[in-house]
Amino acid sequence: MIVLLGMLPLLSVGQASWELEWLHQLAENRTAGKNQFYQVVSDANAPLTIGIPAGWLAVGLIKQDTRITQEGLRWMAAQVVNRVVTTTLKVVVNRSRPAVADPTLVALEDARKHSFPSGHTSSVFALATSISLDYPKWYIIAPAYLGASLMGYTRCYLGVHYPSDVVAGAVLGTACAWTTHQAQKWIRRSTKEKQKRNQLTYLYTVY
Numbered sequence: 001m002i003v004l005l006g007m008l009p010l011l012s013v014g015q016a017s018w019e020l021e022w023l024h025q026l027a028e029n030r031t032a033g034k035n036q037f038y039q040v041v042s043d044a045n046a047p048l049t050i051g052i053p054a055g056w057l058a059v060g061l062i063k064q065d066t067r068i069t070q071e072g073l074r075w076m077a078a079q080v081v082n083r084v085v086t087t088t089l090k091v092v093v094n095r096s097r098p099a100v101a102d103p104t105l106v107a108l109e110d111a112r113k114h115s116f117p118s119g120h121t122s123s124v125f126a127l128a129t130s131i132s133l134d135y136p137k138w139y140i141i142a143p144a145y146l147g148a149s150l151m152g153y154t155r156c157y158l159g160v161h162y163p164s165d166v167v168a169g170a171v172l173g174t175a176c177a178w179t180t181h182q183a184q185k186w187i188r189r190s191t192k193e194k195q196k197r198n199q200l201t202y203l204y205t206v207y
Contacts, residue, residue, distance in 0.1 A: 019162045038154045049123040075130040082126040082176035090114035107159035121152040121169030129177035
């Protein structure tokens with residue numbers, strides 16, 4: 001969050017230069033095939049960031065597996081936290097979308113306001129981080145973050161976000177997932193310690 005707040009003064013400085021220039025370069029090199037591909041990737045955001053945590057939670061409940069159930073809950077909690085923080089920042093910063101700031105840039109999606117940070121990027125990085133923290137294997141981490149990075153690039157290609165929106169979204173999503181993960185570990189550890197204290201108190205009372 002501190003990093004994102006530190007970026008605020010930069011949003012109005014130079015954003016009309018290199019960021020818009022790069023977005024125009026992407027727009028000039030669009031093709032029908034690439035447009036369709038990146039639109040499919042962008043549209044997959046909600047099914048992935050909502051469906052995977054909910055599906056993993058369902059698997060845990062069906063199998064009565066406590067570990068998987070807790071992971072599913074943790075992944076869903078990270079999405080909720082990320083959504084609240086992202087939405088709040090969007091309203092507070094109130095940065096115009098690239099195609100609004102520069103009408104000559106053609107956006108491939110109807111996005112008119114609240115550009116910073118990128119919600120698609122923050123949510124998918126929150127998911128990638130949540131999964132990676134619970135399954136810290138390179139063959140899981142690499143595809144997770146490559147997919148998340150692709151989502152971020154997609155938002156620039158479609159002309160609906162500045163690169164800085166995407167970078168901020170990646171930082172925010174990662175931070176929300178990490179914080180949620182640490183918070184649940186602290187709550188679980190505190191609960192166990194409380195249970196131990198209660199057991200000791202009971203034993204002292206009985207004996």
